[in-house]
Structure formats: structure tokens, C-alpha cells
Amino acid sequence: MAKRYAILGDIHANIDALNAVLIDARSCGVTDFISVGDIVGYNAAPSECIRIVRDELRCPVVCGNHDYYVSHPVNLSDFSPNAEIAVKWTRDQLSEADRKWLYDLPLSRPVMGMTIVHSTLDMPSHWGYVFDVEQAKANFSFQSTPVCFHGHTHVPIIYEKTQNNFNVYNPQDFRIVPGVKYFINVGSVGQSRDGDVRASYVIYDMATKNVYFRRVPYDVEAAQERIRKAGLPEALARRLALGN
Numbered sequence: 001m002a003k004r005y006a007i008l009g010d011i012h013a014n015i016d017a018l019n020a021v022l023i024d025a026r027s028c029g030v031t032d033f034i035s036v037g038d039i040v041g042y043n044a045a046p047s048e049c050i051r052i053v054r055d056e057l058r059c060p061v062v063c064g065n066h067d068y069y070v071s072h073p074v075n076l077s078d079f080s081p082n083a084e085i086a087v088k089w090t091r092d093q094l095s096e097a098d099r100k101w102l103y104d105l106p107l108s109r110p111v112m113g114m115t116i117v118h119s120t121l122d123m124p125s126h127w128g129y130v131f132d133v134e135q136a137k138a139n140f141s142f143q144s145t146p147v148c149f150h151g152h153t154h155v156p157i158i159y160e161k162t163q164n165n166f167n168v169y170n171p172q173d174f175r176i177v178p179g180v181k182y183f184i185n186v187g188s189v190g191q192s193r194d195g196d197v198r199a200s201y202v203i204y205d206m207a208t209k210n211v212y213f214r215r216v217p218y219d220v221e222a223a224q225e226r227i228r229k230a231g232l233p234e235a236l237a238r239r240l241a242l243g244n
Helices: 015-027 046-055 065-071 079-091 096-103 133-140 221-228 234-240
Strands: 004-010 032-035 108-111 114-117 147-150 157-161 166-169 183-187 199-205 210-216
Touching: 004 015, 004 147, 015 046, 015 199, 015 210, 015 221, 046 079, 046 096, 046 133, 065 079, 065 096, 079 234, 133 157, 133 166, 133 183, 147 199
Parallel strands: 004 032, 114 147, 147 183
Antiparallel strands: 004 199, 108 114, 157 166, 157 183, 199 210
16 A cells, blocks of 8 residues: 655654644554654743654654754853753653664655655755745755755755756645646644644655645744743744744
8 A cells, every 4th residue: 555654854852733733644544644844943842742653653764953963062152041941941852762773863864755854865964944945956956856855944845956947935734746846835734934833744655656734833932832841942833833
């Protein structure tokens, strides 16, 4: 039986959003899951989210920048103050086994004829952001599969490379066209930044080659309350209700 994948990005320790997405995905006939990284960071349930991805879903995963900084003894001077606080707090919440699992995650990997990466394939360890076609072009030079799924910006979008052109499209359901390459941002499960507070993820049907963008409402107030109880910055709770 051909697989029907749910590709999850930027869960960011938001257990309420993750659980809502899993329910939605299974109701859509998803058979398998993939994570394009940043399982932890910003929100208040890092251990719980790792347990689901690692132990329950047992799915292919790549390392995100928050996963990396939480599991490596690196300087956080490039992070925003709130992100730095969240990383330091998360380090203290995780077990040695959790940190080791994050530490060992690859930066990119092939999965069933597609590729997954958190940021870009040209320089995955630099955590570069792709916001336009010009920035996507470098990735395509290193993309050997027809489809590559990524995250990092928290904004779902489609970059396309045809024989003669580079194109960009807003999230929409579509079918993979032979001979065309796609670099697809799946958005964020746990911290939306496109003005829509709902969780975002993508379904890829291997049999039909169809890609579906999904938005799922979840209990934002419950996620906010977890942040406040953990003593994390209030701004991290507020932004969940703003989608930015």
C-alpha cells in the first residue's frame, strides 16, 4: 500500500497543537509521519513532544536549530532574548537521553524518494531562512529529489523549479508534476507566523502525488497557560493568539 505522509514542522514543544494535528492527520487517512525539525523551543512541553515523535510516531526526523542549540553547548548570542530564555529553560527540562537523541539527529535525509531538511540543503547547518524565490534557488542546486519538505520560517509556501523558471505559490493543494522540482515549506505546528493561529502541516500522498496543506484549530489558551505556569516569557504566550 502506498504511503500517505503527514509532514510536521516546528512543533516547538506545543503539545496541544501537536495532539490536534495528529487527530486531524489520522482522520485524513495518514499512514506515516515525518518531522522537519524544531520539536522543542518556545513552548512548555518539550519532553512530551519528544516522546510522541520519538517513541510513538517513530518517524524520520531532521534537526532544527532549536533542537541543535538545546542539545549542543553553543553560544546563544544570535538568538532573540525570548528564544534564548526558552532554549536555556528547555535544556533544564530534558533528560540526558532526550538531549542525546536531539544531538544525534541528521541535518537532512532522504525519505522514500523525497528529501527533508529544516532550513536549506545548500547550507543546512547555517540555518538560513528562505522567504523568496531568490533565496530558494541555492537550495534547488543541491536538491536531487523531485520534492523537498522544510520548515524554519513557520510560513507555509511552495517554491517550484521548472525547466525554464523559478516560481512561488501560496499554500494550495496540488499534484506533483513530473520533471518539476518543489521546495515546500510545511508551516508550523506549534507557533504560527503567517497571521493564522491554527496549526499548519502538509499531507503528501505517495500514490496520487498530491500535496495537501492543512490548518487545524487547537486549544491556544491551554498552550498559553502551560507557558505561563512554566515561567517562560509572556510574549511567547501572547504570540500564539496572534499568529505572528
